[in-house]
Amino acid sequence: MNMYEGPGACGVFRALQGWTSLSHTGKGEGTMSVYPGIKESSAYIMLRPFFAPLRKPHEAGYLDAENWRLDLDSTDYPNSPLGRSQELNQATHPHLDLERTMTTMPTVRPGDQAWWHCDGVHSVEGSNRGKNASSVMYIPCVPLTEENARYVKQQRDCFLEGVPPPDFPGGVGESIFTGKGGYSDILNDEGRRAMGLMPFDFTSAGDAGEKELLRRA
Numbered sequence: 001m002n003m004y005e006g007p008g009a010c011g012v013f014r015a016l017q018g019w020t021s022l023s024h025t026g027k028g029e030g031t032m033s034v035y036p037g038i039k040e041s042s043a044y045i046m047l048r049p050f051f052a053p054l055r056k057p058h059e060a061g062y063l064d065a066e067n068w069r070l071d072l073d074s075t076d077y078p079n080s081p082l083g084r085s086q087e088l089n090q091a092t093h094p095h096l097d098l099e100r101t102m103t104t105m106p107t108v109r110p111g112d113q114a115w116w117h118c119d120g121v122h123s124v125e126g127s128n129r130g131k132n133a134s135s136v137m138y139i140p141c142v143p144l145t146e147e148n149a150r151y152v153k154q155q156r157d158c159f160l161e162g163v164p165p166p167d168f169p170g171g172v173g174e175s176i177f178t179g180k181g182g183y184s185d186i187l188n189d190e191g192r193r194a195m196g197l198m199p200f201d202f203t204s205a206g207d208a209g210e211k212e213l214l215r216r217a
Contacts (some may be wrong), residue, residue, distance in 0.1 A: 006083030011167050012151045016141035018115035023135045026107035030128030032103040032114060032136075035121035041096060041117050045086075048093060049077045063095055068152070088121060096121070115141070144200070149217035156196030 001031035003009075025031045035041050042127065052071040055062055055076040061123035090099055102123065105114050116122055118140075128134050142148055156164045163176035183197055194199035 004083035007087070009083070009167060012140075012142050012148050013145055014118050014140040015143050016115050017118050017138075018113055018141060019135050019138045020138035021108040021112045022107050022110055023133055024107070025130070025132075025134045028125065028128075029130030030125050030134030031108070032105045032116075033123050033125060034105070035096065035101060036103050036191050037101075042093060045088070045093065045121075049074075057091065057094070079131050096197075120193070121138070130158045136181075144213065144217055146213070146216060147158075149196075150197045152194070152196040158174055159195060 019032070050071060051068040051075065051189065053062060053101060053169060054069060061067055077086075079087040079089065082131050088096060091099075096123070102121075104125065151166065158173075159163045161171040162177060162180045164170060183192075186192050186195055186197060193200055200214040200217050202211045205211035205214050
């Protein structure tokens, strides 16, 4: 995800993506939408670059299987510019029928959480037609791996300096703020380990593999 260090790229492995709602938000009010068929959409997205249509989008039978030929010569990867996330739409990935199939999250209240698989097609509604702001706290689920431990080390140093972490656009961040967050604001051992402020406890690991990973992390 971070091969080109573009804005919005991610240098950690996320098992799940999720957010905690800070507002009352429902359908049509700027909430999250997801595509319900993860197996089907994943297969289609991976195969899409290898097929090209014979007819134009406005012509009859455009979506029919016989209209799409195997294309192993083109280097075109639909709607995937270097250094940016891939974006799907009706023109580049027509068989997903995104305008009809994207499903919005149910109504949430402050404190409610929503989680979805990282490979799942997801988006935020294009407009908020409600009366209040739609606000969430984005919190992905990041399992412990060596690569993630390396990132946490960088994140820790940035946190203590008050500057943005590695994957975010740079700048001074909160480094010149009075009262910015610091070590004393992380109130328990679990939080300190998650922030790289305390070693992981590998003595109580369940098996040898887990123990070795914790030790190295």
